[in-house]
Amino acid sequence: MMTLKVNGKDHVVDADPDTPLLYVLRDDLKLNAAKFGCGLGQCGACTVIVDGKAVLSCVTPLLLLDGKQVTTLEGLGTIEAPAPIQRAFMEEQAAQCGYCISGMMMRAQALLQRNSKPTDAQIRAELQPNLCRCGTHMRIMRAVHRASRLMDSADASPVIQRSAP
Amino acid sequence: MTGSPRMIAAAIAGVLIAAGIAGFAVTWRPAIAAVEPPSPQSFDPVLVKRGRELAAIGNCNDCHTMRGGSSFAGGLPVPTPFGTIYSSNITPDPDTGIGRWPEQAFRRAMRSGVDRDGQHLYPTFPYDHFTNVSDEDDRALYAFLMTRPPVHAPARDNQLSFPLDQRFVVAGWKLLFLRHGGYQPDGGRSAEWNRGAYLVEGLAHCGSCHTPRNGLGAERPDAQFAGGDVDNWHAYAINSQSPSPVPWNADTLFSYLRRGWDSDHGTARGPMAEVVSNLSSVSESDVRAIALYMADVFGAPAPDRIRHGEAVLAQAKMRAKTQAGAPAAQAANGAATQDWTMNATGASIYAAACATCHESNRALPYGGVNLALSTALSGPDPRNAVNIVLSGVRPVPGERSPIMPGFADSMNNEQIVALLQFLRGRFSNQPAWSGVAKTVLDARRMQTVFLQTSPGPSNPPADATQRGGP
Numbered sequence: 001m002m003t004l005k006v007n008g009k010d011h012v013v014d015a016d017p018d019t020p021l022l023y024v025l026r027d028d029l030k031l032n033a034a035k036f037g038c039g040l041g042q043c044g045a046c047t048v049i050v051d052g053k054a055v056l057s058c059v060t061p062l063l064l065l066d067g068k069q070v071t072t073l074e075g076l077g078t079i080e081a082p083a084p085i086q087r088a089f090m091e092e093q094a095a096q097c098g099y100c101i102s103g104m105m106m107r108a109q110a111l112l113q114r115n116s117k118p119t120d121a122q123i124r125a126e127l128q129p130n131l132c133r134c135g136t137h138m139r140i141m142r143a144v145h146r147a148s149r150l151m152d153s154a155d156a157s158p159v160i161q162r163s164a165p
Numbered sequence: 166m167t168g169s170p171r172m173i174a175a176a177i178a179g180v181l182i183a184a185g186i187a188g189f190a191v192t193w194r195p196a197i198a199a200v201e202p203p204s205p206q207s208f209d210p211v212l213v214k215r216g217r218e219l220a221a222i223g224n225c226n227d228c229h230t231m232r233g234g235s236s237f238a239g240g241l242p243v244p245t246p247f248g249t250i251y252s253s254n255i256t257p258d259p260d261t262g263i264g265r266w267p268e269q270a271f272r273r274a275m276r277s278g279v280d281r282d283g284q285h286l287y288p289t290f291p292y293d294h295f296t297n298v299s300d301e302d303d304r305a306l307y308a309f310l311m312t313r314p315p316v317h318a319p320a321r322d323n324q325l326s327f328p329l330d331q332r333f334v335v336a337g338w339k340l341l342f343l344r345h346g347g348y349q350p351d352g353g354r355s356a357e358w359n360r361g362a363y364l365v366e367g368l369a370h371c372g373s374c375h376t377p378r379n380g381l382g383a384e385r386p387d388a389q390f391a392g393g394d395v396d397n398w399h400a401y402a403i404n405s406q407s408p409s410p411v412p413w414n415a416d417t418l419f420s421y422l423r424r425g426w427d428s429d430h431g432t433a434r435g436p437m438a439e440v441v442s443n444l445s446s447v448s449e450s451d452v453r454a455i456a457l458y459m460a461d462v463f464g465a466p467a468p469d470r471i472r473h474g475e476a477v478l479a480q481a482k483m484r485a486k487t488q489a490g491a492p493a494a495q496a497a498n499g500a501a502t503q504d505w506t507m508n509a510t511g512a513s514i515y516a517a518a519c520a521t522c523h524e525s526n527r528a529l530p531y532g533g534v535n536l537a538l539s540t541a542l543s544g545p546d547p548r549n550a551v552n553i554v555l556s557g558v559r560p561v562p563g564e565r566s567p568i569m570p571g572f573a574d575s576m577n578n579e580q581i582v583a584l585l586q587f588l589r590g591r592f593s594n595q596p597a598w599s600g601v602a603k604t605v606l607d608a609r610r611m612q613t614v615f616l617q618t619s620p621g622p623s624n625p626p627a628d629a630t631q632r633g634g635p
């Protein structure tokens with residue numbers, strides 16, 4: 001039993017400390033945005049944000065998460081009120097099959113929180129661990145730039161923090 | 166009888182003048198007249214091609230190229246215990262590179278560490294090795310560099326304090342440590358051995374990283390290849406003191422240097438990744454010669470090292486077959502000196518984050534090496550293991566290559582320390598490391614710097630044929 005903070009809420013999870021975060025998110029908390037691609041830390045489909053940093057949830061066991069804040073794509077925005085990063089990916093039609101896109105958005109979000117105006121080279125370097133087999137890389141690049149512009153006019157913090165009093 | 170004051174004064178003046186002349190003779194080097202930049206077409210393409218391979222063996226691009234910068238345009242900060250030195254622009258740009266250097270000036274720089282203007286170069290440029298390069302090879306290197314695209318990139322100012330910022334000081338260093346005379350072949354050895362020795366002691370300058378340095382920054386002749394430092398990595402001992410669990414031989418060295426990995430030892434990474442990446446593009450016979458010579462430098466392993474290596478290998482193979490789990494490694498490492506079984510945090514992190522790859526059946530280079538074979542964990546210094554856990558092994562863009570995720574953002578320092586101590590205890594037969602916590606702190610700081618400045622992949626390609634040369 002341990003308490004896991006995900007998208008601003010505390011969840012008591014009944015899992016071994018060596019369970020990968022990805023399994024807990026998908027199987028126990030039914031947060032299915034993060035995807036299982038390789039399970040080996042090689043594809044980025046499972047990327048989530050932990051304490052502001054992009055982390056591969058398939059190789060991050062629960063025992064590393066004590067006292068840390070996990071944010072998944074569900075924590076950024078909703079269908080009704082998408083976050084800037086989500087709007088930007090939709091507007092640029094960046095998803096083909098979409099399998100990689102949640103991970104791409106999470107890593108891009110972590111980058112934009114740190115550096116609100118990244119260059120092409122910085123985006124490429126940052127997203128390098130995330131693979132896209134459909135080849136929508138150019139649209140993803142445009143979407144990240146668009147998100148950066150949208151964030152100038154919108155509040156880019158995750159919804160859960162925005163709605164907090 | 167004492168001499169008159171006048172005679173004494175004259176004698177003193179004489180001595181001073183003589184000392185002055187001697188000092189001048191030691192430090193002063195003439196400028197070599199500039200030439201009109203030779204046109205690239207004036208060089209024989211065969212010579213240029215030969216120069217390309219030699220430049221790869223010399224690993225020139227590694228220091229003379231910045232990450233994201235133009236090839237050979239210099240500017241890479243090289244941290245030394247004495248201050249930071251920036252690599253120079255060796256493209257044929259007439260104003261900021263070596264475009265106006267005649268071949269004779271290039272050869273003098275390689276042989277004696279003096280630039281065209283007659284200034285002494287700092288020994289960060291390893292002319293203590295390059296002095297052994299033959300005239301013929303210098304000519305080919307010159308032809309290769311003079312046919313690269315010229316890049317306008319002014320030199321950056323070195324950050325050195327007085328008196329080291331005075332270049333004449335380097336003349337004194339050379340007097341002490343620079344041995345001229347070129348490579349002297351050993352008639353009692355094969356041509357291949359001599360070829361390997363010529364490359365290793367000369368252009369390939371292996372000792373620059375793998376030999377420890379004295380207080381004045383010169384390689385210690387009494388400790389050749391006994392292990393040194395480079396960019397916050399430890400360059401392992403590559404002589405009889407090698408800490409690798411399985412002893413090296415000419416075949417495994419060849420496979421490692423040529424392909425970037427060897428199944429009994431693992432994958433090259435850190436600064437060595439660039440070296441093997443370069444060696445994948447040169448002629449196979451030169452890499453074989455280097456491997457043959459180095460196997461001789463390693464020497465024949467002692468019987469107990471052979472036994473230990475065989476035990477570790479047998480156990481690694483058994484694990485790959487049976488997925489035996491649990492502490493098979495300890496059987497081979499009977500003498501493990503710390504009680505790693507008490508380290509529950511480290512053990513669970515290993516089981517949850519590392520074992521999926523490092524105990525999988527996938528063969529190298531795509532599977533993780535069995536950590537009982539890891540030199541990083543058996544070596545005297547935890548830096549390499551810490552660096553890898555933090556940054557992982559990045560793939561070469563667009564190529565098939567080994568890959569490992571970094572854990573800098575998912576593990577805090579205490580967790581990394583616990584993991585490292587567990588790995589050391591379980592997978593090596595060496596005493597526990599001390600100061601791992603400080604190593605982790607330093608590595609986090611250096612990691613950022615290294616990622617910004619390192620020019621190349623942090624990882625070699627798996628298949629040499631997929632790579633173009635520099």
Ligand code: FES
Pocket residue numbers: 035036037038039040041042043044045046047056057058059
């Ligand atoms: S599923 Fe985590 S990196 Fe591929």
Ligand code: FES
Pocket residue numbers: 094095096097098099100101131132133134135136
């Ligand atoms: S959109 Fe299909 S994998 Fe990226």
